[in-house]
Amino acid sequence: MFLSYSFTNKKTPRLLLLTGLLALICGLVLRQSAPAVPTSEVSEKVVYLTFDDGPSKVTIDLLDLLKEENVKATFFVIGATTDRGKMLYQRILDEGHTLGLHSYSHNYNQIYQSADAFFEDLTRLADHIESITGYRPQVFRFPGGSKNAVAGQGVLKEIIEGAKSRGLTYFDWNALGKDDLSYAEDPDVIAKNVIESAGDKDTIVVLLHDNTIRTTAPEAVKKIIDYYRERGYTFEALTPDSPGIRFQ
Ligand SMILES: [Zn+2]
Secondary structure, eight states: OHHHHHHHTTTHHHHHHHHHHHHHHHHHHHHHHSOOOOGGGSOOOEEEEEEESOOSTTHHHHHHHHHHHTOOOEEEEOOOOSHHHHHHHHHHHHTTOEEEEOOSSOOHHHHTSOHHHHHHHHHHHHHHHHHHHSOOOOEEOOTTOSSOSSSOHHHHHHHHHHHHHTTOEEOOOSEEOOOOSSSOOOHHHHHHHHHHHHTTOSEEEEEEEOSTTOTTHHHHHHHHHHHHHHTTOEEOOOOTTSOOOOOO
């Protein structure tokens, strides 16, 4: 019985193999000729790396790394008075990153006295950057975020309204490196903080800091880039049209 079964089905494995091969070839041809999925249907996973408080001695290393990795980011800068700082505004722009405003003085007590005080400081920074680079930033980040303990809620609301009428867009964050310490944090810890706070979000705006103390920032950023790249994320610089990650 077994023998006769084997005999009568002798050609079956070969046939199966042939059918399988044909199916595979058809599949490959179909796959190659299939129309591309419209980009609107692709679930986009984007990381926006943002650096507050620069330019600093660390900015050059950050820019070198971003260039090497072909990643665009956003720098929310403060008032630079040195030649190096002014040159860095220009380099940030030249290399395709977004140059955003963070405040000229970064003095919370001064800028959060009133909406007028805030815009006086922000305008000073925008004028300063425009006089150096010819570019006037359109995006900004509140020092401490759009909800912070220093500014009263009334002042914050007034600033938000004032920003709209001035054509300025602000961004907060939904992931952070917790790197604003009095020392340079371990790059592994910074990367871990970002990954844990971002969770499984598709749109991630990462808050990191660029100042002279943050010497481990480039190493941490490299780890963050590698992690998200492996998981299919792309990296973009913020524009006024980017997803509105805001506390209010
Ligand atoms: Zn800041």
